[in-house]
Amino acid sequence: MTVLPLAADAARFADRIRLRSLRMIAPHGFGYLGQALSSAEIIASLYAGPYRPARDDLVCSPGHYMIAFYAAAAEAGLLDEQELATYGHDGSALEAIGTERSPAVDLTCGSLGQGLSGAVGFALAHRLAAEPQARVFSLVSDGELEEGQVWEAAMFAAHHQLGSLTVLLDANDSQVDGQLSSITTIEPIADKWRSFGWTAFDVDGHDVNALEDALATAVEDPRPAIVVGRTSTVHGLAALPEGADGHFIKLPEDVAEAATAELEARLA
Amino acid sequence: MRNPPYPTVLKPYGQALVKLAQERSEILCLTGDLTRQCEIDLFQEALPERFIHAGMAEANMVGMAGGLARRGYLPFVHTFGVFATRRPLDQIINAVAYPSLPVRLVGFMPGISSPGGPSHQAIDDVALMRAVPNMTVVDVADAVEIERALPAITHVPGPVYLRLKRGEIPVIFDDDHEFSLHSAQVIEDGDDIALIASGMMLSAALAAAAELRDAGIGTKVLNVPVVKPLDEETVLEAASGVRAVVTAENHTVIGGLGSAVAETLAGAGLGRPLRRLGLQDTFAEGAKSAPSLFRRYGLGTQDLIDTAWTLLGAPGTAPRAAPAPSTPGEYAPV
Structure with missing residues (x-):
């Protein structure tokens, strides 16, 4: 039974993603928590907004973000929450980096920059099969914009007016080696996509109202659309130390306990 | 060593x-x-x-x-x-x-x-x-x-x-170890079986050789750090001096060290039973740590011992490998 949250609950849904992700990471002492913290509102807005699992396709291009989708799917009643406890352990289908066995999404890939092409394929498939109601949502990370394949997909989608396609870009300015902006200049992000023929929105990625407004407009636009969400990999958890590694957070027991208490108090 | x-x-x-x-x-x-x-x-x-x-x-x-x-x-x-x-x-x-x-x-x-x-x-x-x-x-x-x-x-x-x-x-080799881009090295000698290994599988090959020797099997270990161009002369010399050959690579068995050795033996017309240890044409899913993957996909010391034992038709049960020491500081995938 799918229980999708009401739009007004999106902010709470986001914190539930944070808490569930924290509980998956804590037993390991490290992991991809920053990805869940930065994308929580973006994914929550999708579930609270236009995404219909039975009808639409959902793509998580950066496989390291799967933790947030496992959490969201459990929260929405689409994944047995008992399974979350197996995250990252031997034999589990819930691998830290997404695989072909990953639940909760229609496509993911641990080799970055490939998801948008798959999403374009889904959008084409819906057009060929005459399924005008079906939509395709793809989470893409800003780091992936360094890969050329993303721009090949962007050009194709605009040329073919794949209006059923919506990209949610997590612009958290984080990659393995540090701040994205210190390594490659990807700005102006929204203008780049506009110049490629997309409709683009540039919003605070932790503001669920701004995200929901942008998404509602995006899905009505006949062009492919991108919602750029400006985010932080430590958002919503004051318990994390200053300068925590956004790509791969170390989470000693005391920090994990403090972080859990903080989120539980906020959700109480 | x-x-x-x-x-x-x-x-x-x-x-x-x-x-x-x-x-x-x-x-x-x-x-x-x-x-x-x-x-x-x-x-x-x-x-x-x-x-x-x-x-x-x-x-x-x-x-x-x-x-x-x-x-x-x-x-x-x-x-x-x-x-x-x-x-x-x-x-x-x-x-x-x-x-x-x-x-x-x-x-x-x-x-x-x-x-x-x-x-x-x-x-x-x-x-x-x-x-x-x-x-x-x-x-x-x-x-x-x-x-x-x-x-x-x-x-x-x-x-x-x-x-x-x-x-x-x-650190497996001593400081005076000689490395050459042109030659593989026989680092243990024996006349029953040759274990041919590269990269991370060398230590498993050495551990397997120790157990096999203790069980009376003459085991040669060949270290092949350069897979291409392969030192065919040393490979052929090693294979011709034993009854069977096992290759070991942390890689699919298609196209890597095992294939290179097989091509060399076949090209020279040297017939020796050959087994290639490695990933058997499969992707490797679902693990928290590398050692569990090595066990599940048959790349452990015991797998080498068992393969050699069976290939030689040795009697009784194969010796058991000592448990691998736990490796501190296992890294995360990133």
Whole structure:
């Protein structure tokens, strides 16, 4: 039974993603928590907004973000929450980096920059099969914009007016080696996509109202659309130390306990 | 040679590259967003003016390396083995290998040493690079070989793929170990079976050999750090002196060391029963740690012992391998 949250609950849904992700990471002492913290509102807005699992396709291009989708799917009643406890352990289908066995999404890939092409394929498939109601949502990370394949997909989608396609870009300015902006200049992000023929929105990625407004407009636009969400990999958890590694957070027991208490108090 | 448990060291490659680059000003260091993981944070600190951050853009990184090499530089390109070989394969072929330029592709985290799932496991990098004309393929076993191999590969006129373990690097060989790009080495001798290994599988081959010898089986161990060009003469000599051959590689059995040995034996008309240990044409899913993957996919010391035992038709049950010592500091997939 799918229980999708009401739009007004999106902010709470986001914190539930944070808490569930924290509980998956804590037993390991490290992991991809920053990805869940930065994308929580973006994914929550999708579930609270236009995404219909039975009808639409959902793509998580950066496989390291799967933790947030496992959490969201459990929260929405689409994944047995008992399974979350197996995250990252031997034999589990819930691998830290997404695989072909990953639940909760229609496509993911641990080799970055490939998801948008798959999403374009889904959008084409819906057009060929005459399924005008079906939509395709793809989470893409800003780091992936360094890969050329993303721009090949962007050009194709605009040329073919794949209006059923919506990209949610997590612009958290984080990659393995540090701040994205210190390594490659990807700005102006929204203008780049506009110049490629997309409709683009540039919003605070932790503001669920701004995200929901942008998404509602995006899905009505006949062009492919991108919602750029400006985010932080430590958002919503004051318990994390200053300068925590956004790509791969170390989470000693005391920090994990403090972080859990903080989120539980906020959700109480 | 040392005895197990082998001591380990950190960043032997990173240190050796800095030392080499301080002597040779044409050496450049390129990174694809995995700087610390590829040990080249040391280079970034020591020689920042020759450190180039290409971002997460492997095709462009390899194409640039080709251009730099055409203008006299010696580019060392760094990322994980998967991303070094799969993503920019066409660029490796056209921008580097066809013009036979001295670009060094350095791929970390080989085979199933990564618990990061199939997208992060370089299980086919040796096969891909072996198939490319002009390419030299090196898969070293320990820190001593890394230190020796690095200066050696600078003298290769064409491109080189260097496959390196990530994290704690074992020290298996003594300081006076001789490394050559042209010869494989018989490091244990025996006349019943030959275990032929490369890279991370050498220590398992040595452990298996010890158990087999104790059980009365003459076991030869051949270390093959250079998979291409293969030292065929030593391989044939080793195989002709035993009754059966087992190869061991942290890689798919298709196209890597096992294939190279099989081609060599067949080409020479030397008939010996051969078994190839490695990934049996499969992706490796679902693990928290590398050791569990090595066990599940049949790349352990016990697998080598059992394979040799069965292949020779030895009587009774095969000896049991001593449990592998736990490796501290297992790294995360990243």
